[in-house]
Each structure stands twice: as C-alpha cells, then as structure tokens.
Amino acid sequence: MDAFDYIIVGAGTAGCVLAARLSADGKTRVLLLEAGGSDRTLYIQLPIGYGRTFFDARINWMYDTLPVPGLGGRTSYWPRGKVVGGSGSINAMVHVRGQRGDFDDWAAAGNPGWGWDDVLPWFIKAEDHDHGANDWHGSGGPQHVTDISAVAHPLCQTFVRTGQALGFSYSPDLNGAQAEGVGTYQINTRNGRRASTANAYLRPALRRGNLVLRSKAHATRIVFEGVRAVGVAYTRGGQSLEARASREIILSGGSINSPQLLQLSGIGDAALLQSLGITPLIDAAAVGQNLQDHLAVSYFYKSSVPTLNDTLRPLAGKVKAALRYLVDRGGPLSMSVNQGGGFVRSGPESERADLQLYFSPVSYTGSPLSERKLLNPDPFSAFLLSFNACRPSSRGHLQIASADPFAAPAIQPNYLSTEHDVGQARTGIRLLRSIAATAPLADIIIDELVPGHHLATEAELLEDFRQRADTVYHPTSTCMMGPDPxxxxVDARLRVHGVTGLRVADASVFPNLTSGNTNAPTVMVAEKAAAMIIEDSRFDFLR
Ligand SMILES: Cc1cc2nc3c(=O)[nH]c(=O)nc-3n(C[C@H](O)[C@H](O)[C@H](O)COP(=O)(O)OP(=O)(O)OC[C@H]3O[C@@H](n4cnc5c(N)ncnc54)[C@H](O)[C@@H]3O)c2cc1C
Incomplete structure (x- = not known):
C-alpha cells in the first residue's frame, strides 16, 4: 500500500495550489489524486478554446440538476472540469476576487481569520499581476493576472462610457481599491495561454520527486480508523487501490464532489445514508446543504458597427486571428469573450454593489447553448449584455442518490426561490434595457434580437428570465465553513467537524457565495488552507 504524509483528492483549482504548497519543502510526501486525465490539449490551453470543452465528456463531469421550480421546471446543465486543473481548466478565466464585504461576512458568520484584511495577503501572495506589486496586487506569485483593458474589443469602451452616462463610476481595476463600477475584466492567462493552477502551481511542483500526481484515479471512499481519516480508496485502470496518509487527507473535489465523497464515506445525514445502505460515521446533516450559485441571463443586440462576430465568423477572420496568435500570442484567441462588465448597485438602498454585469462583444443567437461554438458566432455584427445577482439568497442542496461512487449526485439549486432573488431579477432586467437605451451604446444598436421588444411588461420579462436564465457555473458552500456542526x-481551519485528519479546501467551504467569479477566491482559500495545514503540522506530536 502507498504511504504519504498528505493525500489531496482532486487536482482542480484548489488541489493544484495545495499540492504545490504542501510539497514545497522537497521532503513532505504528497499524493494528488485526480479522476480526470491530462490537460495538455489545445482547447484547454488556448484561452478561447473553452467553448469546446464545455460539452466534452472526456474532460467534463457534465452534470444536470433536478428540475428547478423557479426556472419553470427546467433542469440546468452544470459543466465541471474532470481533468488536471479541474474547472480551472475549462473556465472562462475571468479573475475577480469579490468584495471586501463578502469576506467580512465570512468572518462575521463565526469564522475568525477570514475577514477581508485577513484574506487580502493570500490573494496577493498568489498573484503575478500585470500591474506589478502595490497595496492591492502581488508580483512574482504563481498565478498570472492579465489586464486586458488595452487590448479588449473597442466596444468595451463604448459599454464603459454608457455605464458612466447612467451614473456608474469607471473602475480601472475591479480587483483594486475600487471594486465597484464598470470596466474591463482581468483574466488568468500568461503569454496568451490559460493560467490555470495546473499550469501555474502544479506543473513546476511536479519537478520535485516528493509530489506524486495520479490522474484517472477516482476516489471512492475515505478510509477511517475510528474517527480518524487514514487513507483514501480509489479506482484506477479498473483496479481498486488504497493509499494511506500519516498526517492528513484534504478533499479538493469541488462543490459537487467533496460533499459527495463525504456522504459516500459515512459523513452526512444519517437517515439518508442508512436509506442507501451506507453506515453513518458522523450524522452531519449540513453536508450538501447551503448550495449557492449565480444565475444570469443574456440580452442580445444587433449592432451597426463591427463586433467580434465579424472577426471570428469568416474563415479569413479565423485565419487572421490564428496567425496573430502564432506571431505574438495576442488577439481574440488569447482572451475570454467576457471582456467588459462590472459591479453596480441595484438601487439607492443597496449598501454595496449587488449586480454583476457582463459585456461580451460577440453573440451566439444562432447556435443552441448545447453547442457553445465560441469560434462560430452569428453571421452579423452583434453583442450581448448579461447580469446576475451578486449574492442570491436562494439556497439549494445536493445529495448522493445511491451508494455507487460513480453515480452523479442529485443537485437542486433552488434558483429564484426567494422574493429577494426574484426582485433582483426584475431590477437586473430593467438595468440591461436601460443600458441598451443609453448613448453611446444605444447609438449603435439596430435591434434587440433576444428576447426582443415584443416582450415589454415586467411579467413577460420575468417569465423570459425563468425560461432562459442559467448558471454562471459558480456553485459553492456545500461543505460550508462555520462554528456549529x-x-x-468544516471549522474555520477547514477541519471536518467530528473527525480528525480530514479537511476540505475548495469552493465548497465558502460560508457564502462571493459577489463575483469564484476561481480567484478558491485559490485564496487553498493558499490559506495550505499555510494552516503546515502550521498545524508542528503540533503533530499531540496526535
Ligand atoms: C464552464 C465554467 C466557466 C467558469 N468561468 C469562470 C470564470 O470565468 N472565472 C471564475 O472565477 N470562475 C469561473 N468558473 C468557476 C471556477 O472555475 C470554479 O469556482 C473553481 O474552479 C472551483 O475550484 P475547485 O477547486 O473548488 O473545484 P474544481 O476546479 O472543479 O476541482 C475539483 C477537481 O476534483 C476532481 N475530482 C472530483 N471528484 C473526484 C474524485 N472522487 N476522485 C478524484 N478526483 C476528483 C475533479 O475532476 C476536479 O479536477 C467557471 C466554471 C465553469 C465550469
């Protein structure tokens, strides 16, 4: 049997950070188990390639939720990375830390050490930012952050000026001193290549002999001796295997799989586990609860000036973009299509920004979502505007549906199940239409393609929202951090309540969903988790 100091389950955004940090001394033996395979493929490494990985079962768990009442009974498709780099290998690379208040809320919920002033140093430590080192940003850290403001599509400036005309301020750095306002998004790329944590942290760390990455290794159960986690059972190449950890096991399987593995291992709602034939180890009803996610809708506009559609759709445009990329790793292939956006208040009563905006200088009204052909946009000039509520109050849940570790869990996001969230949907829809009706954007709009002006009343637009709104792929909080089991x-040091030798460190521990995209805060959580684990290892003699 293999023996290590630490076993990390999941080589996703968080797992790659933990693997690099825990093995940094060159001595500590770390095993990183990943259910998926290699991330060395063109469409993972090429930034705009994420359209192709969206539905690729070879590298994607491809979950579907249960029917969601708030979406008129529709299910929601939830891609998650099943590959080295995890969802960070298939995401849209937008780099947003979240708001000061998000983390102050984490601390106020009984989690000392997680307020904004506590977490800012970990965000900074992770970064190698285009802006260089200053009070807000880091230089020389593993994760490169690219400021695309000078190279984004020119229409992003039109969007920003429109936002200013509506009274929103311009933010030159949505991760800096002024996180509120409109601007361009920063992205996780380095030299025109995706800067996932697999590329940024794991790859260099694998040069050390003390870190072992085992891909295509699906963890099926945590092995316990009493209430102490001592190993992980997994399958690889058709074989059932087991590895042992003398210090700790860290679950970084993400918001769907970490609670799933806990439940499969006997940590969950005892009645549920018993009904599925699993012997409960700890009756922990909170596992899989508190599921939170961002829900967005897009409005599409035909434009009188060229957009990315005109660059990416024609064959000549594709060839030009490819040549440009080959020459200097620049141009549209080196970026996300989510280029402009920001964080604004939905009204004077909002204490802080509560709506997130996206401006993408591209449109896909012609292809169904199930195709997501980012390199085949509409054959006419058009763009899209989109919004989501930053901090929805709807809470969903997930739970295993059988004792089979390869079966997908049942996921119920419960979108739009609160008056607050329905109200925010109404406000956001009004805001999108106001932006489109305001110069200079209004001057270049020929028509609203989707949903179209035949929908005019608040009731019609809300119904359209229920019919079309979908996840922004930010599920969190299913292994929520907090003081009360x-x-x-998990507790504020990310130790699973009721057992020893087991932590969770990934997006599932967020006490509440951050106001923006969730990758950067997941990196922060992993950085801080690794430091806490190393700090606690000094007290190993107490075990
Ligand atoms: C399509 C898409 C677009 C997104 N766009 C953005 C964006 O632009 N900006 C942003 O900030 N965020 C974005 N996100 C969200 C962001 O990527 C995630 O919040 C983040 O990657 C979560 O990291 P994690 O470590 O919690 O989980 P993941 O990165 O999902 O990692 C979990 C890993 O564990 C592995 N695993 C799971 N179960 C097992 C098991 N039983 N055995 C072994 N291995 C296992 C998985 O295969 C995976 O590699 C997007 C996500 C998606 C899916």
Missing amino acids: ATSV
Whole structure:
C-alpha cells in the first residue's frame, strides 16, 4: 500500500495550489489524486478554446440538476472540469476576487481569520499581476493576472462610457481599491495561454520527486480508523487501490464532489445514508446543504458597427486571428469573450454593489447553448449584455442518490426561490434595457434580437428570465465553513467537524457565495488552507 504524509483528492483549482504548497519543502510526501486525465490539449490551453470543452465528456463531469421550480421546471446543465486543473481548466478565466464585504461576512458568520484584511495577503501572495506589486496586487506569485483593458474589443469602451452616462463610476481595476463600477475584466492567462493552477502551481511542483500526481484515479471512499481519516480508496485502470496518509487527507473535489465523497464515506445525514445502505460515521446533516450559485441571463443586440462576430465568423477572420496568435500570442484567441462588465448597485438602498454585469462583444443567437461554438458566432455584427445577482439568497442542496461512487449526485439549486432573488431579477432586467437605451451604446444598436421588444411588461420579462436564465457555473458552500456542526461542515481551519485528519479546501467551504467569479477566491482559500495545514503540522506530536 502507498504511504504519504498528505493525500489531496482532486487536482482542480484548489488541489493544484495545495499540492504545490504542501510539497514545497522537497521532503513532505504528497499524493494528488485526480479522476480526470491530462490537460495538455489545445482547447484547454488556448484561452478561447473553452467553448469546446464545455460539452466534452472526456474532460467534463457534465452534470444536470433536478428540475428547478423557479426556472419553470427546467433542469440546468452544470459543466465541471474532470481533468488536471479541474474547472480551472475549462473556465472562462475571468479573475475577480469579490468584495471586501463578502469576506467580512465570512468572518462575521463565526469564522475568525477570514475577514477581508485577513484574506487580502493570500490573494496577493498568489498573484503575478500585470500591474506589478502595490497595496492591492502581488508580483512574482504563481498565478498570472492579465489586464486586458488595452487590448479588449473597442466596444468595451463604448459599454464603459454608457455605464458612466447612467451614473456608474469607471473602475480601472475591479480587483483594486475600487471594486465597484464598470470596466474591463482581468483574466488568468500568461503569454496568451490559460493560467490555470495546473499550469501555474502544479506543473513546476511536479519537478520535485516528493509530489506524486495520479490522474484517472477516482476516489471512492475515505478510509477511517475510528474517527480518524487514514487513507483514501480509489479506482484506477479498473483496479481498486488504497493509499494511506500519516498526517492528513484534504478533499479538493469541488462543490459537487467533496460533499459527495463525504456522504459516500459515512459523513452526512444519517437517515439518508442508512436509506442507501451506507453506515453513518458522523450524522452531519449540513453536508450538501447551503448550495449557492449565480444565475444570469443574456440580452442580445444587433449592432451597426463591427463586433467580434465579424472577426471570428469568416474563415479569413479565423485565419487572421490564428496567425496573430502564432506571431505574438495576442488577439481574440488569447482572451475570454467576457471582456467588459462590472459591479453596480441595484438601487439607492443597496449598501454595496449587488449586480454583476457582463459585456461580451460577440453573440451566439444562432447556435443552441448545447453547442457553445465560441469560434462560430452569428453571421452579423452583434453583442450581448448579461447580469446576475451578486449574492442570491436562494439556497439549494445536493445529495448522493445511491451508494455507487460513480453515480452523479442529485443537485437542486433552488434558483429564484426567494422574493429577494426574484426582485433582483426584475431590477437586473430593467438595468440591461436601460443600458441598451443609453448613448453611446444605444447609438449603435439596430435591434434587440433576444428576447426582443415584443416582450415589454415586467411579467413577460420575468417569465423570459425563468425560461432562459442559467448558471454562471459558480456553485459553492456545500461543505460550508462555520462554528456549529449542526449547520456547517468544516471549522474555520477547514477541519471536518467530528473527525480528525480530514479537511476540505475548495469552493465548497465558502460560508457564502462571493459577489463575483469564484476561481480567484478558491485559490485564496487553498493558499490559506495550505499555510494552516503546515502550521498545524508542528503540533503533530499531540496526535
Ligand atoms: C464552464 C465554467 C466557466 C467558469 N468561468 C469562470 C470564470 O470565468 N472565472 C471564475 O472565477 N470562475 C469561473 N468558473 C468557476 C471556477 O472555475 C470554479 O469556482 C473553481 O474552479 C472551483 O475550484 P475547485 O477547486 O473548488 O473545484 P474544481 O476546479 O472543479 O476541482 C475539483 C477537481 O476534483 C476532481 N475530482 C472530483 N471528484 C473526484 C474524485 N472522487 N476522485 C478524484 N478526483 C476528483 C475533479 O475532476 C476536479 O479536477 C467557471 C466554471 C465553469 C465550469
């Protein structure tokens, strides 16, 4: 049997950070188990390639939720990375830390050490930012952050000026001193290549002999001796295997799989586990609860000036973009299509920004979502505007549906199940239409393609929202951090309540969803988790 100091389950955004940090001394033996395979493929490494990985079962768990009442009974498709780099290998690379208040909320919920002033140094430590080192940003860290403001499509400036005309301020750095306002997004790329944590942290760390990455290794159960986690059972190449950890096991399987593995291992709602034939180890009803996610809708506009559609759709445009990329790793292939956006208040009563905006200088009204052909946009000039509520109050849940570790769990996001969230949907829809009706954007709009002006009343537009709104792929909080084992899964040091030798460190521990995209805060959580684990290892003699 293999023996290590630490076993990390999941080589995703968080797992790659933990693997690099825990093995940094060159001595500590770390095993990183990943269910998926290699991330060395063109469409993962080429930034705009994420359209292709969206539905690729070879590298994607491809979950579907249960029917969601708030979406008129529709299910929602939830891609998650099943590959080295995890969802960070298939995401849209937008780099947003979240708001000061998000983390102050984490601390106020009984999690000392997680307020904004506590977490900012970990964001900075992770970064190698285009802006260089200053009070807000880091230089020389593993994760490169690219400021695309000078190279984004020119229409992003039109969007920004429109936002200013509506009274929103311009933010030159949505991760800096002024996180509120409109601007261009920063992205995780380096020299025109995706800067996932697999590229940024894991790849260099694998040169050390003390870190072992085992891909295509699906963890099926945590092995316990009493209430102490001592190993992980996994399958690889058709074989059932087991590895042992003398210090700790860290789950970084993400918001769907970490709670799933806990439940499969006997940590979950005892009645549920018993009904599925699993012997409960710890009755932990909070596992899989508190599921939170961002829900967005897009409005599409035909434009009188060229957009990315005109660059990417024609064959000549594709060839030009490819040549440009080959010459200097620049141009549209080196970026996300989510280029402009920001964080704004939905009204004077909002204490802080509560709506996130996206401006993408591209449109896909012709192809169904199930195709997501980013390199085949509409054959006419058009763009899209999109919004989501930053901090929805709807809470969903997930749970295993059988004792089979390869079966997908049942996911119920419960979108739009609160009056607050329905109200924010109404406000956001009004805001999108106001932006489109305001110069200079209004001057270049020929028509609203989707949903179209035949929908005019608030009721019609809300119904359209229920019919078309979808996830922004940010599920969190299913192994929520908190002081009370009855309502949370891990404590403020990310140790699973009720057992020893087991932590969770990934997006599932967020006490609440951050106001923006979730990759950067997941990196922060992993950086801080690794430091806490190393710090706690000094007290190993107490075990
Ligand atoms: C399509 C898409 C677009 C997104 N766009 C953005 C964006 O632009 N900006 C942003 O900030 N965020 C974005 N996100 C969200 C962001 O990528 C995630 O929040 C982040 O990657 C979560 O990291 P994680 O470590 O919690 O989980 P993941 O990165 O999902 O990692 C979990 C890993 O664990 C592995 N695993 C799971 N179960 C097992 C098991 N039983 N055995 C072994 N291995 C296992 C998985 O295969 C995976 O590699 C997007 C996500 C998606 C899917």
